[in-house]
Every structure is written in structure tokens, then in C-alpha cells.
Amino acid sequence: MPQTPPVTVLVADDDDAFRLALVDLLAADERFEVVGSAPSGVDVHPLCAELRPALVLLDVRMAGGGPTLARSLGTLEGHRPVVVAVSAQTGVTTVAAMLEAGVQGYFAKGRLGTTLPDALARVVAGERVLDVPGAEQALRLVEGSLDPER
Template sequence: MGVVTTRVLVVDDDPLVRSALQLMLGGQPDLEVVGEAADGVHGLRLARELRPDVVLMDIRMPRLDGLAATRELHGEPRPPRVIVLTTFDADEHVVEALGSGADGFLLKDTPPAQIVEAIRKVVADEPMLSPSVTRTLIRRLRAEPDESASSAATRAAEAEARLALLTDREHEVALAVGRGLSNAEIAAELYLSVPTVKAHVSRLFEKLTVTNRVQIAICVHDAGYMS
């Protein structure tokens, strides 16, 4: 049985970054760079034409930035996984991208081996954010100084209502995702097989109407299950 190849599209306005990613990923037997784009408009067109499995998406680009392009891609019937690229881990736009449906983010100076591993993880529906980063992102997504107490209470009630739709086991898996655990870690903790955990996570996406694990974690935190 041959190696299953993951098709990757690189969208970045810096030609040096595109070249570096092309060289880095081109040497992997299970990864193939199927196209490159220098802005969001071209990136969207190529994504629709080439149907990649993963898009590495820069944030700041001409014509259409990576945030807008990511939102459009996630409106597609079968969207690719999107990993946003950034120069700074404190970039507020990364938080916005994750909240809008991106599957994770990478710093542009991330070591090559970790970039390759991150692509493999999102394809396998594994979190590519450490628990500490996940908690930081959730805190920032929830940090709305102007939010009234009634608005916060409404959001909490909505999150609790969504979680109430879950079975007991799905609820346990949701809490584990909220802690930033991987599928393998959840399987070990709950004495389940990894395929069973993946099936539960897929049902969480459907029942909670979310598109990635960070959004599951946000729902869990909004409901008050995590500090």
C-alpha cells in the first residue's frame, strides 16, 4: 500500500518564505506542495482549483489578507485545513483567525521538523496547539472589557445548552479537548481507542456547530468548566 500524500498550498506574499516552505516540504514523502500564491485572491482561486488538504496561510498580504481568505475558505462545502502563518506569537490577528475557523497557527521561524509535524497533525485532526497556548488563546478570545455581565451570562447559558446536547462520554471528551489534550492522550485517560476518540470529536464538531478543536475548548470555557 502506497504512502498517502497530503496536498499543501502555500499562500504568502514573501517569495523567500514560499521558496523555503517548498524546499522544506518537498523532501517529505507524504507531503506535496501543489501550488503557491502571493496574495489571498490568488490563494482562494488556487484552493478552489487544486483542492489541497492543507493551506499554509500568511496573514498580512495584498489584495486580500489571510483572515478574509480563511473565512471564505471555511464557507466552502469541503474546506481544507488552514494553518495561519505569523511572525509574532502575540499577533492579535492569529486569535481572530482561530476564532474564525483556522485549524492552528505557526510562527514563521518554527523549526522545519515542527512545521512538518504540524501539517500532519491537522490532517489527522490532532491539536497543534500546546495546552498553555490553547489557554492563552481562549483567555484572549474571551477578554472583552466592554462586555456586560448580562452578555457574559447569556454566552455562558448558550454554551451550557450546547454541551447539554452531548452524551456523558462526549462531554468527557469535550472537557479533555478543552484542556488541550491530543486524541492519543484522551484515549489513554478515558480508556478508549484513538479511532473511538476521533469519532467522538467528529460528533462534537457537528453537535456543537464548530469547525475546530479550539472552538470546542472555547465552548467548554464559556460554560464555566475550565478556569
């Protein structure tokens, strides 16, 4: 049986220790190959164009990050990586904004563990995975069935 090639990953986070921990976690899993990392959102576009990762882990509140960057990654010429948000920012409106920008997963930094590679594999396979408090509310907000003032 032919072995599936690993999913190429770019990790973008302005917290050096956290970014390196994510790189180490994913590098230890044969399903993933970390091809690059970025300390700011400004670095993500050029690295995506050069390295063409299949998956981008994106901190929401780093300089140059957020919904604008997530949305722009969906318009890369000839290459559209799966984008997953990883953030300490888990408010319903923040999660909803990232979902509207096209992210396929959203993970709370404080809730990450050794199960992250399994969750990311599910996202790459086409499943939307949200591991944040209020995920259901964020989805309803995006769908227009929740009043943001409530």
C-alpha cells in the same frame, strides 16, 4: 500495507524566499505534495477551487489574507481545506482572530524548523497545533474567558 497518499498543500505567502523555503521543506517530505503556491491572498481562492488542496498554509498579513480569507476558505463549495496560519504576527488578538476564523494551526515564522512537517501532519490528523507565544491566552480569548484589555 497500502501507502497513504500524500496530503496536498497550497502555500500562500507574499515573501517569495519564505514561500519557496516552505515549498522545498514540504516537498522533501513524502507525507506532503505541494500542488501550488500563491504570492497573495487574492490568488488563494481560485487556486483552491482548481487544485483542491487538503491543506492551505496561509500568511496572515499578506494582501488579501488574514481572518477574512481564512473564514472564506471554510465555505468553499464541496471542498474545505484545513487552514494553517504561518506568520510573524503573533500577538494574542491576531492569533485569536485567526482561530475564530477557523484555522487549525498557527505557527510563528521565527520559530519554524524541520519539525514543521510533523506538526502539520498532526493538524491534518485533526489536532489543533499552536506554536506561538501567547497561544494559551489566545485560546482563552476565543473562549471568552480572557478580557482583551488585560
